Amino acid sequence: MKKLLLLLLFSSLCAITFIGFQIYLNKEMTLLGTITEVSISESEGYGGINDNFFVSFKKTETVSNFEDIMKSAKRKREDVNREKPDYDILVQYQDDNYHLLHLLLGNEGEESAFMYMGYEHVYYITPDATKELRQIINVED
Structure with a gap:
């Protein structure tokens, strides 16, 4: 009976750990409220922000689309394959x-x-969201 109880306890702990890990991996980006403006600049690397913004938008529809893209981002893994980011973004x-x-x-x-500046967590968006984001930023292939 003790072995069965221990086995049940161990199985429960494993299940809880697995579920917790899945929740951790799929965590969404945290927004601080209603976005009013988004400004974008070419990045100079990690840790700082290039405040020479080449685009800034306040239009309700564009801001709303950007907000939807951010909300769709999921933390899946911690690796980044590039040395430096392409863009820095100020979300107000x-x-x-x-x-x-x-x-x-x-x-x-x-x-x-x-990635939130100063943190190592990486939040990924889908290829469809990438296409929409490229249109918002006005980047052509």
């Missing part, structure tokens, strides 16, 4: 909060990756 919220992000923009048909 209605209550004066902001996020600084790095973006590794995929080519057409590829995933892209967001």
